[in-house]
Amino acid sequence: MKHPHFFGYGSLVNRNTHSFTPIHASQIAGWRRIWQRAPNRPAAFLSVIVDSDSVIDGVIAPVPNDDWVALDAREFSYARLAVTDAVRHAAIDVRDISIYAIPPSDAAPPDKDHPILLSYVDAVLQGYLREFGEAGAERFCTTTEGWDTPVRNDRADPIYPRAQRLTETEQTFVDDMLLTLRAKVFA
Structure with missing residues (x-):
């Protein structure tokens, strides 16, 4: 029997943030990830915008x-x-x-009052590391626009409701990538 599926490109890539199964690694053409905010959210989250030259990794799973x-x-x-x-x-x-x-x-650029949450970045990159390995997580970073957005370090007291505990190796990867991307992390 065939079912509708979603394409996840952010935290939905991390199997620990949901119970949708089975998950299949996939790619989508014509879309690019970008950090944005919506008027009714206190922080920036990932979204996608149309870009005919872009291909990004993600997962699909049935609804x-x-x-x-x-x-x-x-x-x-x-x-x-x-x-x-x-x-x-x-x-x-x-x-x-479908994709979200x-x-x-409704999209607005993130700012210091609506930053990216490090707890969200952790959950997303943990998912990419586990599904696509280091090369896939690096591709995620290089194919996502908006890393000049401030990043709030909420790791000690996560705001993101589906925050994940990272291994030491995963945390080192995330921290090193944020340095490489010249992300502005603040307490």
């Missing part, structure tokens, strides 16, 4: 019982868009695929 309610609630502030033909994957039970993006009319 349980074809019921989008829980996933739509998790991804509030985002619009759900059909992207079936843009996604390359090896899954066999796919009916259609902040609508351009």
Whole structure:
């Protein structure tokens, strides 16, 4: 039986942040990741924008019982868009695929008052490290726009509701990547 699937490109790549299964590594063409904020969120989150020259890694997973309610609630502030033909994957039970993006009319650039949360970066990069290895996590960083956004170090007291505990190796990778990207991390 075929099911609708979502394409995850941020924290949904991290299996520890949800219970959707099975997960399949995949790629989407024509979209680029960007740090943005929505008016009803206190921090910047990942979104995607159309970019005909871009291909990004992510995952697809089925929506349980074809019921989008829980996933739509998790991804509030985002619009759900059909992207079936843009996604390359090896899954066999796919009916259609959707992606979540902040609508351009609602998107705003992040700033110091609406920073990226380090606890969110940790969850996302842990997922990429585990699904795609170091090369995949590095690709994530180089194919994501907006690393000049301030990053709030909330690791000791995470604000992100699905924060993950990193191994020492994962934390070193994240910290080194943020240095390489010249991210402005503040306490």
